[in-house]
Amino acid sequence: MEKCHKCGKPMRLVVEDYKGVVSEAYRCRKCRAVIFTEEQALAFGKKYQQKLLKEKYEKHPVKIGNSYGMLFPRELVKALNLDSKKTRLEIEMDLAKSKIEITVI
Numbered sequence: 625m626e627k628c629h630k631c632g633k634p635m636r637l638v639v640e641d642y643k644g645v646v647s648e649a650y651r652c653r654k655c656r657a658v659i660f661t662e663e664q665a666l667a668f669g670k671k672y673q674q675k676l677l678k679e680k681y682e683k684h685p686v687k688i689g690n691s692y693g694m695l696f697p698r699e700l701v702k703a704l705n706l707d708s709k710k711t712r713l714e715i716e717m718d719l720a721k722s723k724i725e726i727t728v729i
């Protein structure tokens with residue numbers, strides 16, 4: 625059970641809408657103070673980032689030397705750490721569906 629940092633009373637687990645994202649948090653029964661545990665804050669951060677991303681991006685393939693690539697929007701690069709040297713992308717194709725699935729590993 626979480627205790628309120630202001631008045632020391634027990635806090636209640638609530639599920640509420642913060643900035644348009646439904647998230648778990650603890651609210652004090654007495655003074656109404658709201659806190660996120662580390663886990664709740666991380667979950668909220670991920671959901672909030674997800675909300676900022678579009679569901680679909682449509683781009684033309686870009687010629688790079690003899691190959692072709694796709695440019696990723698900046699917000700996608702940030703959300704998935706694509707700018708890290710450790711990030712690798714795994715590509716799977718489904719020719720029947722004209723689909724390319726990219727997994728960040």
Ligand SMILES: [Zn+2]
Nearest residue numbers: 628631652655
């Ligand atoms: Zn309180």
